[in-house]
Amino acid sequence: MWTHVGYERALARVAVVVAVVAAAVGTPPATAAGPAADGFAGVTALGQGGTTGGAGGAVVTATTTAQFLDYIARPEPLVVQVRGTITLPTGTSDGMHDVASDKTIVGLGGDARLVGGGLNIGLPVDDDVISPPANAVHNVIIRNLSITGATDDLINVQMFSHHIWIDHNDFSNGDDGAVDIKRGSDFITVSWNRFHDHDKTLLLGHDDDNSAQDAGRLRVTYHHNYFDGSDQRNPRVRFGESVHVYNNYYRDNSYGVASAMNAGVVLEGNYFFSVNNPGRVDFSGDLGRMVARDNVLVECNHEIEVRGSVVEPRTYYAYTPHRAVEVPTVVPAGAGVGRV
Numbered sequence: 001m002w003t004h005v006g007y008e009r010a011l012a013r014v015a016v017v018v019a020v021v022a023a024a025v026g027t028p029p030a031t032a033a034g035p036a037a038d039g040f041a042g043v044t045a046l047g048q049g050g051t052t053g054g055a056g057g058a059v060v061t062a063t064t065t066a067q068f069l070d071y072i073a074r075p076e077p078l079v080v081q082v083r084g085t086i087t088l089p090t091g092t093s094d095g096m097h098d099v100a101s102d103k104t105i106v107g108l109g110g111d112a113r114l115v116g117g118g119l120n121i122g123l124p125v126d127d128d129v130i131s132p133p134a135n136a137v138h139n140v141i142i143r144n145l146s147i148t149g150a151t152d153d154l155i156n157v158q159m160f161s162h163h164i165w166i167d168h169n170d171f172s173n174g175d176d177g178a179v180d181i182k183r184g185s186d187f188i189t190v191s192w193n194r195f196h197d198h199d200k201t202l203l204l205g206h207d208d209d210n211s212a213q214d215a216g217r218l219r220v221t222y223h224h225n226y227f228d229g230s231d232q233r234n235p236r237v238r239f240g241e242s243v244h245v246y247n248n249y250y251r252d253n254s255y256g257v258a259s260a261m262n263a264g265v266v267l268e269g270n271y272f273f274s275v276n277n278p279g280r281v282d283f284s285g286d287l288g289r290m291v292a293r294d295n296v297l298v299e300c301n302h303e304i305e306v307r308g309s310v311v312e313p314r315t316y317y318a319y320t321p322h323r324a325v326e327v328p329t330v331v332p333a334g335a336g337v338g339r340v
Contacts, residue, residue, distance in 0.1 A: 037189055043219075051164065061080075069088075085114075086115070105145065113145065137159075142165070143340060159183050159185070160183065168191075189223070221313070226249050242310055243264065255278070258284075266293075268295070278304050282305060
């Protein structure tokens, strides 16, 4: 367990990182081609060679609600650039609006915003479907957007959607989840986002009774996210394996990661500051599994709970983590909007 003095010393040791943060976290500007997805979103599987979004399609710019909702629902590959603030109506969908396959939705500059509603990536819920359908929504990138004030989720991914990359966004003030992933969804990366002023942040696997859809799926990478006072579910995991949670910065949360229903989580290289429970396997429902390594805990009330073994993420993809001690400098400097 680190003390507050240890925290200050750690920051002093990594002050030099500030000078090279741009090189460490920088990515090319979000364009029609865009950078390559990493983590599970970059894995070739289910007939999809990583996540490319709307690359190869037309590049369009949405400045009105009508334009935005038209573009994201079109069947063809499309790069949808968002300029300014788009207000999403509640209507009959509780403010959730469907995104079709092969889309990149990217904000221009640092002030592109979606307000009042959220994005749904996935077919309608059907409990009788227990394997990926041919028309599952897939190959979607969402980058450089502030999404706030939704009456339901900010982003919901469901019904075997796969190859989704959610990167460099700012999430706040949703009525339910910030980014919920459930019902057999797979091969997803959530990276370099800032979560703040939000309660139930990240749900992975929605119900204890949904093993038929979820077991053997829900492979998600969460890396370099800034959980900036977001209270809980950072993430809360059922069934998924491997779930890779690395190099995230946790600040002032009630709990970090919870693994239940035999989920397998690798918790690696994260920095927890003032977090009551950084990692839990004895939470709700059946016990989960968690492997923890190279994490830093400062002013936390409990140690990370570990149990069992987990399939290693390197089974699927290569990655090079930062040292955990670098995370409090690197992540706030690189996470969120206006950084790509």
